[in-house]
Amino acid sequence: MRAFTRHEGLVAPLDRANVDTDAIIPKQFLKSVKRTGFGPYLFDEWRYLDHGEPGQDCSARPLNPDFVLNQERYREASILLTRRNFGCGSSREHAPWALEDFGFRAIIAPSFADIFYNNCFKNGLLPIVLSEGTVDRLFRAVEETPGYRLTVDLPAQTVAMPCGELIDFEIDGFRKHMLVEGLDEIALTLQHADAIRAYEERRRREAPWLFRA
């Protein structure tokens, strides 16, 4: 997995609450058996004026000029600023895959849905929870300041504003560690293979019906 330590990037404001994973990547694109290539279909129903299908060449599709990511000033954004409960709905990991493939490295919101939040960390994408008040302030700053950029420092757990002001954020130690080091979680777990086997042996005695083939 790609590690995340420090990232400086352009911020795009998506001023909606409860952005669900169906909106992030609509269902027709979930038919792919691949892990890559979802970026062109990110927010497909909001981003384009026509109906998209998997495999379609998006370069010729009509763009929705009102959608924020289609505005010239946000084209190169790598930090998404949005509202509460981002990523609610389905467990599809295609949502973080699409965000990451588009070029996002971090998402800032007052809250995230649990499964989406968890999925981000498996893909080198950092979800950052900041207070409603701070998110409001950032929305105003982004709208007033073309080219508004933030610097995210994961080891230090800070977001630096252009004026130099630092905003602290909270993150679980284990998630931070995995992301900073870019670790393979399966390999780490398999280091405890003996503990898993011991658990199974004990469980097989206590609850044999769980091991019926």
Add this chain to the structure above:
Amino acid sequence: MTARTLYDKLWDAHVVRDNEDGTALIYIDRHLVHEVTSPQAFEGLRLENRRPWRTDANLAVADHNVPTTDRSHGIADPVSRLQIETLDENCRSFGITEFAMNDPRQGIVHVIGPEQGATLPGMTVVCGDSHTSTHGAMGALAHGIGTSEVEHVLATQTLVQKKSLRMLVSVDGSVRPSVSAKDIALAIIGRMGTAGGTGYAIEFGGDAIRALSMEGRMTVCNMAIEAGARCGMVAVDDTTIEYFRGRPFAPTGEQWDQAVAYWRTLHSDPDAEFDRVVHLDAASIEPQVSWGTSPEMVVPVSGQVPNPFRETDPVRRTSMARALEYMALEPGTPITAIAVDKVFIGSCTNSRIEDLRAAAAVVRGRSKADNVKLALVVPGSGLVKRQAEAEGLDRIFTDAGFEWRQPGCSMCLAMNADRLEPGERCASTSNRNFEGRQGQGGRTHLVSPAMAAAAAIAGHFVDVREF
């Protein structure tokens, strides 16, 4: 020993190892697999030369993409076909049991798990699907996972988890006649909001939950994720135990007795403490209809489309206004004045036999309204379909002008050919009314099976209690 909640007991029983960083390695008893969220996980195993840790803990089925019409000629859509063939091939090469598309046991993953007794009380159950919370109805710890975790479970039979907070949602007293489990679920979400359960494991309790059948409990737990909670659960009681007797994957003989003795311990201790407790008065719950683009945007059928200008929270007000625009609704419109173009009865929320019986009871001897272009009934599994046909429910539906289809997820998420066209309005027994969920530009109103059936007959929403 300190008093423990049901969640604590399920958690404690599955800890393989407590890690130094506050997480734990949790053992997974049952992994359900479907075609959409698994191909990349199997590919990941192959790339690293890994094998599944324990093949017999997995059960696979294709449900999201399958056609609900005649399947004898396969799947017309080549992209969907490839995804299902990929699942078939992965199951074959890794030795995982699969109910293939034409197996009579095939159906929606969250219907077939309990139906087969493949998900049992006391188990940890995961699946790459957020509605895995359904299986909590058995007194199991069940939640959805992403594809990276699907791969992790395949490779290690465990997940690295941090314990959630504990919430009790108690639905006190009895519901009034014609108020269903779906109405309870929607009323809870309306009260708590779609993020109200974020970070929590919810136990549903109270007399009204105890009075529900297993099907009803599954409907409530299914929608825990719509309240933001990854898992919902209900304590084991006689209803739970009787449900599992004789199911194909359930234990038998001495092991059955041993299992039942354990299952009877699966309830919260009387003085167990929850981090949050929410009470609802069951008698005050009316049949519910969602009006917006989030499951929390829901009102009783006697109500009206709300006015965003009365909402004081600015973020919520903006969301409401946007939802009204998408749904093409005016504030103050009575819910019963909203006409529908299509009706969908199905999904992992409401496609079990009890749901079909409730809908058929409303439809019996009546006909679909002319303005309703399509009323679709999609049973949750081949066995539910067979049971319904044995009871003559299929005839009740088809005589009324409804379509009777093959099992699958169908128009809940419209990955197959069943979908809404732009601007179409649907009374749906599914779980999500998000923009575009049932087809781009489609407008979804979430309701119970009886309410959906009544809307199909009347052509608009009606109070099923007066129907």
